[in-house]
Amino acid sequence: MSVHTELSAVGQREMGRRGLLGLTLGIAGAAALSACGRGAEPAVGEVKKSADAAGSLVVLEWSGFEVPELWKPYAAEFPGEKPEFPVMTNTQDAYTKLLSGAKADLTHPSFADLEQWMEVDLLRPFDTSLVKNFTALNPALVKRGQFNGKQYAIPSDWGYNSVAYRADLVEVDEASWGLLFDERYKGKIAWRDHPTTMPVAAALYLGFEKPYDMSDAELAEVRKLLLDRKRLVKNLWATETDLRADMAAGNVVIAPSEGGTYVAMRKRGLDVEFMDPVEGRITWLEGFAIPAVGQRPYRAHRYVDAWISTASAEWLSQNYSYGSPNTKVDLSKLDAEFVRTFNLDKPDALDQGVPESSCPRKDRYVALMSEVKAA
């Protein structure tokens, strides 16, 4: 039977179950083979403008960081081009997306997770000669993005995580992470839906030395505390928008928060405080990294240069109250209250707190939080 008549015969009958099964297995097999072929490290050549692929720069970015004010010099250098900004909800989300084949030219991870990224060869190093403002950065922070003598990540912003609370509705006896577990505020507390935030908060409250690397016994105590105090919790917030809306509406009055969210709430006129707990605030550092699969490395370098420029850094600090590693930022232009609250004037601000760190047993933390949420 010729191919044509066979096709026709199939068309005239119905496609048999065997045919369907064969087609399915054939396609799945071919796809699986191609998937196995992935993972090889792509060749990383010299960064040249002419070697960039056509099309817009793709930046896998946090929501809120896509605003043009943060990359004005890039817009001036590449008029008419508008970068694309697929959203990352957190560093783990970006990691998953890139690992499962998402194409991005640039992304914005937390430095705490960089080791995990390096283990799977997800990044390519920067050619810092293409980032003119690189020399203006705080050398201590720059160093944190270096691996094997190469610059795999360039710091761009830092800040604090702590407990935010409605000062008009909450009475604080002692500034402590323990406010998140306070019986007096049953039904008015929000926790964060995040793999490490609540285990770390509990660990700090319980006085553990290494909240990001707890022993089995410490994890068991944290589990006990979280499972017991979950009855006090109204919601687990996943996005900052949720938290802001709930605090404003009075649905919750206490929550773990990041500095920028606190600032946004203050600017909306809410009587909110950002605690400086006795156990210390959590400090974090983020920056840009170029995925190895990125197709526009030259423009990625130029975009980072624009982002860390003094003008962009000042806008960042003025509007989000995040710290910038750019040492030329004029602090007199910023709101004095926020400069004081976030230690923006202190070069060693990131050392004044509990640094967000890589979490070698993250799977245990994730499983713990799943159990708490499911309880």
Added chain:
Amino acid sequence: MAPRRVARRHLAAAPAWIPAVVLVLLFLVPLCYIGAYSVGLLRFPPSSEAGIDLSGWTGIFSSSIYLDLFLRSVTVAAVVATLVVGLAYPVAYFLALIVTKRRYALLLLVLAPFFTSFLLRVFAWKVILGANGVVNSVAYELGLRAEGDPISFLLYSRVAVIIVLVYVWLPFAVLPIYSSLESIDGRLMEAASDLGASGAQGFRKVTLPLSLPGVGAAFVLVFVPSLGEFVTPQLVGGANGFMYGNALQELFTTALDWKTGSVLTMFLLLAVLLAAVVAKTISALTGGRPRAAHG
């Protein structure tokens, strides 16, 4: 063979191939992938150590978390589907058998919520159900609650998940019930009436049995997606709203445990298939036709 005839034969063969390819590409191939991840034939992150590993399957039965979550989700989905069908039936009945003018305009009204984004509709419910929301404000104005003591179970609770899911799925359920009611031959009701059946008897012995296929379809249409729902519980479920779908989403995106995630996915699929087979068997055994009215 002349090229034109060959092309014509290809075209003749196409109709059977197109749906088959769509079915294979969009449903069966992804399922094969999930199946392969669930038994370790594929791994995430990609690894050269791939090989059969059934620990994910044994793990689900030894873990109380996932089975508890599954039962919780089945309960919520069953409650939602029952409420939705109960609310959708009178609406469909009204549209199919009572309204004569502007029927399609009214039907369009039922579908109106689809013209806005799903997320917007869910967020609107947060405004309605919140501590300072519409319901609490009205309750306060009517003296049903004291100042500073809002009705707290309305938002961030399982009740909130059920309320929002019922609202979201209601229009979907109206359509199949409407369709089955509209296709009932009006002469059957006339015959029932001529034979002395009251309106209620006619409904119970003629209309309801004949509309059961639509009711069943509506129930399944609501129950199945509610079972795997994760967005609504995340937005309005609060600390106690975590469901099976949330665990699935978390395993794939946060825990990066695609093996367990795939096992849970396959387990859900098998459970739904089993439920469908049971429902079909029951339907076949009971017939689904109206019984003769006696007396």
